[in-house]
Amino acid sequence: MATIYEVSERAGVSLATVSRVINGTAKVSEKTRQRVMAAMKALNYRPNSAAQSLASNCYNSVGMLVSEVHGPFFGEMMSGVETVLRAAHKHVIIAAGHSDEQSEKEAIEFLRGRSCDALILHADAVSDQYLIDLAKEDDAFVVMNRHIDAIADQCISLDNRHGGYLATKALLEQGHRKIAYIAGPLKKTDAKERLQGHKKALREFDVAFDAALMREGDFESASGAQAMSELLKAGKKFTAVVCGNDEMACGAMNTARDAGLQLPEDLSIIGFDNVIMSRYTFPHLSTIDYPIGEMGRMAAKWVLKNIYQQDDIDIIHHFEPSLILRDSVKAK
Amino acid sequence: MATIYEVSERAGVSLATVSRVINGTAKVSEKTRQRVMAAMKALNYRPNSAAQSLASNCYNSVGMLVSEVHGPFFGEMMSGVETVLRAAHKHVIIAAGHSDEQSEKEAIEFLRGRSCDALILHADAVSDQYLIDLAKEDDAFVVMNRHIDAIADQCISLDNRHGGYLATKALLEQGHRKIAYIAGPLKKTDAKERLQGHKKALREFDVAFDAALMREGDFESASGAQAMSELLKAGKKFTAVVCGNDEMACGAMNTARDAGLQLPEDLSIIGFDNVIMSRYTFPHLSTIDYPIGEMGRMAAKWVLKNIYQQDDIDIIHHFEPSLILRDSVKAK
DNA sequence: TTGTATGCGTTATCAA
DNA sequence: TTGATAACGCATACAA
Numbered sequence: 252m253a254t255i256y257e258v259s260e261r262a263g264v265s266l267a268t269v270s271r272v273i274n275g276t277a278k279v280s281e282k283t284r285q286r287v288m289a290a291m292k293a294l295n296y297r298p299n300s301a302a303q304s305l306a307s308n309c310y311n312s313v314g315m316l317v318s319e320v321h322g323p324f325f326g327e328m329m330s331g332v333e334t335v336l337r338a339a340h341k342h343v344i345i346a347a348g349h350s351d352e353q354s355e356k357e358a359i360e361f362l363r364g365r366s367c368d369a370l371i372l373h374a375d376a377v378s379d380q381y382l383i384d385l386a387k388e389d390d391a392f393v394v395m396n397r398h399i400d401a402i403a404d405q406c407i408s409l410d411n412r413h414g415g416y417l418a419t420k421a422l423l424e425q426g427h428r429k430i431a432y433i434a435g436p437l438k439k440t441d442a443k444e445r446l447q448g449h450k451k452a453l454r455e456f457d458v459a460f461d462a463a464l465m466r467e468g469d470f471e472s473a474s475g476a477q478a479m480s481e482l483l484k485a486g487k488k489f490t491a492v493v494c495g496n497d498e499m500a501c502g503a504m505n506t507a508r509d510a511g512l513q514l515p516e517d518l519s520i521i522g523f524d525n526v527i528m529s530r531y532t533f534p535h536l537s538t539i540d541y542p543i544g545e546m547g548r549m550a551a552k553w554v555l556k557n558i559y560q561q562d563d564i565d566i567i568h569h570f571e572p573s574l575i576l577r578d579s580v581k582a583k
Numbered sequence: 584m585a586t587i588y589e590v591s592e593r594a595g596v597s598l599a600t601v602s603r604v605i606n607g608t609a610k611v612s613e614k615t616r617q618r619v620m621a622a623m624k625a626l627n628y629r630p631n632s633a634a635q636s637l638a639s640n641c642y643n644s645v646g647m648l649v650s651e652v653h654g655p656f657f658g659e660m661m662s663g664v665e666t667v668l669r670a671a672h673k674h675v676i677i678a679a680g681h682s683d684e685q686s687e688k689e690a691i692e693f694l695r696g697r698s699c700d701a702l703i704l705h706a707d708a709v710s711d712q713y714l715i716d717l718a719k720e721d722d723a724f725v726v727m728n729r730h731i732d733a734i735a736d737q738c739i740s741l742d743n744r745h746g747g748y749l750a751t752k753a754l755l756e757q758g759h760r761k762i763a764y765i766a767g768p769l770k771k772t773d774a775k776e777r778l779q780g781h782k783k784a785l786r787e788f789d790v791a792f793d794a795a796l797m798r799e800g801d802f803e804s805a806s807g808a809q810a811m812s813e814l815l816k817a818g819k820k821f822t823a824v825v826c827g828n829d830e831m832a833c834g835a836m837n838t839a840r841d842a843g844l845q846l847p848e849d850l851s852i853i854g855f856d857n858v859i860m861s862r863y864t865f866p867h868l869s870t871i872d873y874p875i876g877e878m879g880r881m882a883a884k885w886v887l888k889n890i891y892q893q894d895d896i897d898i899i900h901h902f903e904p905s906l907i908l909r910d911s912v913k914a915k
Numbered sequence: 916t917t918g919t920a921t922g923c924g925t926t927a928t929c930a931a
Numbered sequence: 932t933t934g935a936t937a938a939c940g941c942a943t944a945c946a947a
Contacts (some may be wrong), residue, residue, distance in 0.1 A: 265918045271943060280916060300698045301636035302940030305923050310633065312676070313695070320665050321658035333679055337690075342697050344644070347665055358669075364631045365644070428720040472863050478902045486610050501863040508865055510946055527653075531833040533840055533865045553598050586924055597934045634924035637939045683922060869940060919946075924939105931934075 262290035273298060304366070310431050312552055314362030315371045318350045321569035322471075322498070323526035324543055325373070327513035328395070331547025332371060339555055341368075351437065355418055359385070369558040371395065371550045375439040395546060395552045396441055398569075407550050407568055411441045414539040414572030415448025416465040418521045423456045423535065426583035427491040427519060431464040433478040433503055435495030442470070442495050445523060451495055462486050466497065468499045475499025481504040490519065490583055497522035497529045497538055502577070503572050515581040535577035542570055585626035594622035603667045605630060615656040636698070642673035645886055646694030647703045648681045654803075654830070655858035656875055657705070662877025664703055673700075678715070682771065684708040691717070697831055699888040703727065703882045707771040727878060728773055731899075739882050739900055743773045746871040746904030748781025750853045751827050753869065753906055755788045758915035759823040759851060763796040765835055767827030774802070774827050777855060781825055795819050800831045807831025811838040822850065822915055829854035829861045829870055836864065836911070847913040857907050866910035874902055 255273075264283055271277045272287045279287075304310045315332055317325040333343050346362055348355035355376045362370055369390035374382070379399045385392070386402045398408040422430055432449055435442030447573075452458050466481055468474030475494060476568060479502070482489070484527040494500035500522030510516050514534055522529060522538040529536040549567055556564040587605075591598040596615055603609045604619045611619075615727040622628075636642045648662055661677065668675050676707045678694055680687035687708045694702055702724035706714070717724070718734045730740040754762055763783055767774030782792050798813055800806030807826060811834070814821070826832035832854030836846060844850050846866055854861060854870040861868040881899055888896040 255942095256940080267919075267943080268917060274942080276942085278916060283917080297696060299637070299940050300696065301633050301642065302923090303942080304633035305631070305925085306940075308923075308940040308942095320662040321655070323653070323655070323658075326653035326655075328659050329677070330679070333652050333677060334941080337693065339677060340693070342693075343678075344674045344676050345665060346662070346669060347662070361669065361672070361674075364629060364632065419917090472859060476863070501860065505863045505865065505867075527804060528833065528860055531808070531837045533837065535837075570879050588924075598925085599927085599934060599936090603933090606926080610932060615933085631924050634939090635926075637941090638924080638926035640926095640939075798947085860923085917947080919944105921942100921944085923942090926937105926939085928937080929935085931932105 252299070253296040255296070255298070258287065258290045258296050260296055261294060262286045272426075310366050310368050310369050311340065312344055312365070313369050313371060313551075313558075314344045314346065314365065314367035316348050316355065316362065317373050318348055318375055320345060322349050323528060324496070324524055324541075327526070327544040328373065328547040332545040332551045335504050335548045335551035336554070339551075339561075341554075341559070348374060348376065350376050350436065352378075352440050356381070363389070369393070369554045371554065375441065379382070391558055393557075395548050395550055396543075396544075403568065405553075407546055407553065407566075407570070409541060409546065409570045409572055411444035411572070412448040412451070414523060414541070415445035415493075416452045417448070417572060417574045418445075418523060418539050419449045419452035420455070420517060421576065421580060422493065422521060423458070424492045425491075425519065425580060428456075428458055428583075429464070429489040429491070430458070431482050431489040432466075432493040433475055433482075433492060433494045433499050434465060434467045435470045435499070437467055445495055447522060461487075464489055464495070468495065470496050470498060472498045472502035472505075475502030476506040477502070479503035480510075483510050492518065492520050493579070494520065494522045495525045497524045497536060500536055500538070500579075501528065501532055515579050519580040521580055529575075529577075532578045532579070537577045537580040538575050540573045540575050546570055584631070585628040587630070590619065590622045590626055593626065594618045608854035609807075621820050642698050642700050643672065643713050644676055644699050645698070645701050645703060645883075645890075646676045646678065646697065646699035648678050648680050648687065648690050649705045650666040650680055650707055652677060652679050655860060656828070656856055656873075657860070659881040660705065667880045667883035668886070670895075671883075671891070673891070680706060680708065682708050682768065684710075688713070695721070701725070701886045703886065707773065723890055724887075727778075727882055728875075729778065735900070737885075738896075739878055739902070740886065741873060741878065741902045741904055743776035743904070744780040744783070744857060746873070747825075748784045749780070749904060749906045750777075750855060750871050751781045751784035752787070753908065753912060754783060754823045754825065754851060754853060755790070755849065757823075757912060758870040759794070760788075760790055761821040761823070762790070763814050763821040763824040764798075765807055765814075765824060765826045765831050766797060766799045767802045767831070769799055777827055778814055791820075796821055800827065802828050804830045804831060804834035804837075806840040807834030809834070811835035812842075815839070815842050823912070824850065824852050826852065826854045827859045829856045829868060832868055832870070832910070832911075833860065833864055836868075845904045847911050851912040851915075861907075861909075864911070869909045869912040870907050872905045872907050878902055
């Protein structure tokens, strides 16, 4: 592999000049610029990124932690991040935390070890304090789907509580009173907040929360199916069910139908996230829109602005959920 | 940030010795090893990865090209790759090619520019020749979902043609004769091969391929919905439809039902890929299993074996599709 | 506008 | 088992 030194020799200039044309850091006469370009092309020269990083202390790469690499939610988020960052010629390194505290910490250390210039973290198992402490050591990171007061500038979040509220309220407004709830894993902040919103809506309509009508899943389809199966078996009547996310809602719908229920006649259902699939279920799933793709793009912009000094960027830290009413909810 | 030099000073040894305990490349007495470890801990030392890479010419990172970062198929693939590679302490850098030739080439160059040690490529727009030429320059890459004879050792593929054959055969065996086909984008090899398999099955059952019953989509749900809509509007009768992948099948089912058809009574449908969602559609989608997660893990192992010299690994280059019969197919 | 010289933090080759 | 010392390939302050 050709080095910058060989290029300089062939072009008959110093290696500093070659570096200048590569980086455009200083004026170079058009004539020598051409000569250098020609030499680079002739030698099929590519800068050695390790040497660049070492000399400049800039890695041009950003680490991204997600709970899981698969799944529609994280797919949209990663896609948003990748799009913005690659347009800016920054590399995106991915790691999964699997919603386990130890695993998340390891993943974060793994990413930091690679000397990423910045981190985009969708961490749902580590404590607020851990992230606050991390920020004291090195604050080159942005947190997704989570608001932490002490590092509010580094957070891009959505009001999950309000989303949960909207979902249940939609059901209540359609006359439902016996409403089951299939929660996400309650060790996760967002799942907890969505449940809080659910309870708030119930209170507003003077409906008592019934723990017997609640089950906890893990945000994946299978757990939604399992939860619905349990709910049905328990025999306690309910006319609607709120799910912690769309994937569990799909699983739940599936089980309900296999059990012979007509949807939405016998049971109304609402999800959360508005993942692409929710448009194609039967019946079409009502849900809460979570603009995760846009938030991923925003996180990438945060990095561009705060780490790579692209000042002409406005950052939105807070996004709002909104109700998407489709066919899976029917008036009681 | 502390350097190896500061560590060596504090531990009272040379920097070479520190490097040895970091990498375990040579014998170091237990006593000095302890001293060095203590010094590293005290200084909160982390090796500078750029310096390591520069000196060792090893980056510990692997580039991964996918068509899109979102989507269930690529999610499973990326997840498989990430799992294996991170366990081996290798970083994975993602890039999307968007199934566009120019864009894919750019993405590959982008990844190469980062001096990844190896590349895992799901490229569906560049030509075979491009990849063959690339291999001549630098063969540290493995190709997914594509078999190219000239670089067969670098390919991990699935017999898409056979998969397409199995799908249509399943329908034919159930007595269907008027079978529509919603293809993936035919510029992609896999979409083309699946269609070939479809035609082969038709021939075997002496059924003529009817171009009027075919539409081309782009592998995303919306295009399946659109294609079904066109097919229905065209008015030509068909009792079953084969879809190029599960996502388009979901879109197609959706449209068919919205048009008043009973599934699977009025129309049988089969997809391809066996993505998670296919288990949760209504009716449950029959499909062709594509073990993409396993293939992603295998690609990662290929890299471990061929690039990082982990010799005790067996590589499987060829995977077989298999029929998954669920409820969306009914005998005619 | 261009060149010189130094440093970036490691690994690896020799000696000792 | 340990220590000097020379790469590794580039960016950049300083000179010219």
